[in-house]
Amino acid sequence: MHTTSLAALSADPLSDLRQLTTYPFMVNALEAGAIVAVLAGVAGWFMVLRRESFAGHTLSVMAFPGATGAVLLGLPAAAGYFSFCGASALVIGSSAGSHPRRHRGEESSVTGTVQALGLACGLVFLSLYQGVLSGYENLLFGSFLGITSGQVVVLAIVAVLTLGFFAVAGRPLLFASVDEAVARARGVPVRALGMAFLLVLGFAVAATAQITGVLLVFALLVAPAATAQLITPRVGLSLLLTVALGVLITWVGLALAYFYNYPVGFYITTVAFVVYVLARIGRTVRG
């Protein structure tokens, strides 16, 4: 957590924008933020549609043991993020698909247990590595200040792969999410799709968590998508809106964190929440 702000906000918006892009780290942060917003937005859109917020949140939390475990073993952090998030997606997916929806209670107790166990592992790795609990904050709450150009490239690759998955499987996945029974009757492989989706969600979340911190990925997954789905029922428009809102929320949050010295996670979640509340109010007013 930094204690002094880097610059003061002036009355001239153009000079403020120039200020914002003075430092290379800030340019990296804005680029990474945009990619993250697209990635988390699209994956989150399907997550919200499928009512799998709990699974999504659990997957995002798995980045914590992933990162600490990789550091402990001397591996690159990204390897830990992707393996932990991927593995837990498989566990949650196999418990979700193995029985019909009436066993939701069991599915959620498995998910909750996976989440707590993952965090417990993360705590063990942390204490094995350091003996003391310092430096856990950036891991949990993120820091946009140390993003390298290399990380931006990795992020872009994951984003392209994820979007590719949705380009190919998006239509049947949508069908399976909206009306599972009919989709199954038409020969859509509902279970395999659900599993594949969780895996992709896990990878998207792993990539995102490196930038936003483990505990705040979830805001970017759920808020833009939920807001967009409130505003329009049309699929294409709603997806576009999700991405646009995600980028907007991330950039405004970054800019606020740049000019006022509080953590970026606080600004991003708050902007996301305000946008969602405005959308809800707008919907109520419209009738």
Place this chain on the structure above:
Amino acid sequence: MFGHEFVRNAFVAGTPVAVACGLVGYFVVLRAQVFAGDALTHVAFTGALAAAAAGIDPRIGLFAATVAVGVLLGGLGERSHPDDVTIGIVFAWILGLGVFFLAVFSSGSGGGNGLLGARTLFGSIFGLTGASARLAAGVGLAVVAATVAIARPLLFASVDPRVAAARGVPVRTLGIVSLGLLGAATADATQTIGALLLLGLLSAPAGAAQRLTANPYLGLALSAAIAVLATWGGLTLGYVIPTLPPSSAVIAVASAMYLLTFLSTTRRRPRSERRPLALD
């Protein structure tokens, strides 16, 4: 091992908290509200740090925040069935607020206070004083008593809300009370095994108990017993292996027991033969 005061304090606080989590968790799993529990654990973090930033006892913020949000979720949840999106958005923001309070608190008192954040997230069961252990135990026992008192109507309302409502059971009120109790249990367990890990103590013993028996009263007792065993086992492991954080050990034991019931019940009883939950 019991010669040390911190170990005695850990068992004094940990045991009632485990019973409370086991009983409350049984209803949480039965009602498929684990996600609400997940949300409340994050509320606990923010509540504690908000109180600390304001300069009052973190425990006051902890209990006030979790019980209030629990009751709020209960009030919202009955009308429009558990809306996980609303829960998700609200708790993502509340967590963001927690980060804000952490920053305010850390900068306000000149560093060294990241410790409170870590203790809230990961618990400090071996660091409890005698007084705070007794307080946590007292609150835990109160939650247990309240849960036992409403167990029968709450079971009825959870299994078949429509018939229960027709028979005059106050379904809505019970839903609110049960989430309020979940809030209290969450706040209590935050002090022992931490906000990030207590979800395991709510969901693993309850999930295991529901796999082992269809009888709800037996299930409740079993869930509490598994939670207590996990806590005792975890504390012992944490004491014997100094590098193993005790709260991680508790969750590891609880998860292992859940996994064990998974392995044994799938082999013995195919899913199709499992009876639905019977109330008798």
